[in-house]
Amino acid sequence: MTTHDDAAGLGPAWRSTQVRGLLEFGAGSLLPDGGAGWLDDDGGLDPAQPVHTWITSRMAHTFALGALLGVDGSTDRAARALAGLTGVLHDDAHGGWYAARGVPGAGESGTDDGTKAAYAHAFVVLAASTGSVAGIPGARELLAEALTTLDERFWEADPGLLLDAWDEGFTTASDYRGVNANMHGVEAMLAAYDATDDARWLDRAAGVGDRVVAWAEGNDWRIPEHFTATWEPDLEHHADQPDDQFTPYGATPGHGFEWARLLLQTDVAAGTPGRRTDAAVALFERALADGWDAEHGGFVYTTDWSGTPVVARRFHWVAAEAVAAASVLATVTGEERYAALVDAWWAWIDAVLVDAERGSWRHELDADNQPAADVWRGKPDVYHAVQALLVADLPLRGSFAASARDGAGAWD
Template sequence: MTIDSPVHRAWLTEHTLGLLEFGRRTPGPRGAQWLDETGAPDPARPVLTWITCRTAHVYALGAMLGVPGARPVAQASLDALAGALHDDEHGGWYTSVGPGDGEVDGTKSAYAHAFVVLAASSACAAGLDGARALLDEALATLDARFFEPEHGMHTDEWDVAWTRCDPYRGVNANMHAVEALLAAADVTGEARWRERALGITERVLAWASAHDWRIPEHFDAGWRPQLMLNVDAPEDPFKPFGATVGHGLEWARLALHLAAALGARADLVDAARHLYARAVADGWDAGAPTPGFVYTTDWEGAPVVRARMHWVAAEAIGAAAALLRATGDPAYAQDYARWWDHAATVLIDHAHGSWHHEVDDHGRPDAGVWPGKPDLYHAMGAVLVPRLPLAPAMAVAVRDGLLDRP
């Protein structure tokens, strides 16, 4: 497999169209609905802000790619962020609404707010109605309510009225804030958001380097690592114990996007190599009945949760493609082909569409952590990152006609 071959690009295009077709039924009156294995909305689940944001982002990309029907899905998702999911009384965005009438989880999370910034940035690039006002509000909220200048990082969670900040601090929300801030910088032309993303990334890379390139995920209010947090709840979907393999891959890619945006940052490229190498060495479980990436490891690299999450493989594809672009090292081309072979054989659902979000170590669909197929965000990244330059951000690159011109 050659990353830039016409046949491979055609396959990526076909898969992109299949993903967008799968998720068409997600819009609901209150936001993007959780999808089951067949792509049907699951009415028993609440409408989540982060799922709605990811849907707006993905279908804004689809609209800019020229896929008919994508723009209405993106606009409906964006409208929900200005409507049912927005807290008109206290400001910011709820975690979720529903499934019943009047049911609201009013928790304000940095994770969800980072995705509002990403969604609004992509919507701006696509020219969706109300996008710029939403982006301005989202950036102001993320800055004023979550960013801690003394630490250079974002807090994790507030109550609905912004009166109590949870003492937990986490890297996951900050990772998605980096992606969102890079997108916002390219859309708005405001370099300060890129500089903030750089500061966050440099701190995370320093922590990773100090732990043999395994990234500490959990911290206390003073940003001291809590390496044993959730040791008794290792399968938590957002706060699992140990090192999260997929995040090592995702941070590697983000470091490369930053390096490309800033120029002449060999240190970021070197760090990306280390993160990727550690994640692959620890995470690729070649000896299992069906090889794949484990979810988490302990601090010596031993697997903790062996379930295979689709998003980890998607991020491996993106990281290998980005490293190949940044370094020209053919070893990454070999990895890129290997990860796509794994995805196509084990994770892509050729019967119903999209990707199985979780499989066991025999390659059988599972639902221990992620039931159904709630969104397309990671899979969409896997098909677009290999076709785009490392900078500018994805939505701006698509808007500016840089697809297949990396």
């Protein structure tokens, strides 16, 4: 991809420095007995938070990417994070992984969340897949168990989608179905395909993506996020909780960007160049039109079904997914417009989100682009930012693990 960001000092050298800084910041999340805690604004553990499977998995995945790229210390850090998935977060009685555990020294409450969520399990698959490609000890065995659990507990063969959640004992499934868990399921299944060469995971990932495209196309390219147990759209879900962290009301432009990238990665993995490009462009353009605040700068979190902002706060992950999608579209289409957006958005991210004083990226801003913490307290996530920083400088593959494996020699 050709951009002009080198002239502004925001080219590959800046991005690799950012990646290293984020990995160093994220190292503060690692716990002595395995797993990763929730980081505060300064990179210390937040004692009010338990240890979450999704955070631990994201950290394990991100450190495994660092290991593939030769970043010092990343192999050991990935192994420590993965140890939480084979240890404290694993449910030895019922199988699968707790949503969260209260661990002394990391979470004061000591409370456990026994929910078995597809969202969290997808990230276990992602972590184990990337760990397997990176050669992290124990990752292959973890991946085998995680894929079996995803297949036997969460995959619904008739709709070809993942159900959302079970209770702790896998006895009662939630009536809610959602696209967010399936989006990360696609990411996880593409990574599993690259780690195992089992085409079943690629086929399922492609099928889920195509199903979501059909829903979006019938809804003016705004993705319906919430569904009933029979996969009927529930467009008013959480109208009374519009700023929910994971299942907010309305359309989520950040997910439009994220799906655009995943569709293009699916085509790379499947060897079907161009098949999903039109859909990726349509999702990207809708997310851009609805999500970007042209007056103040920044991306809103959610809109209603006509594109009017509902939650105008800015979350770092939305900007990360926007610039990542634009980077991939620039690579796939060769269009200068996408490269120009990459340049402009990196400049905005550097000016507004990157916290040069305290480290990492600010996770939440208000509508005036001032730091806030109404929805996201602290800085628990480096995964979105690291992936956005890597995608422009590595070869495009179905998974970031394959990109890092194949592009490590030229990175940095």
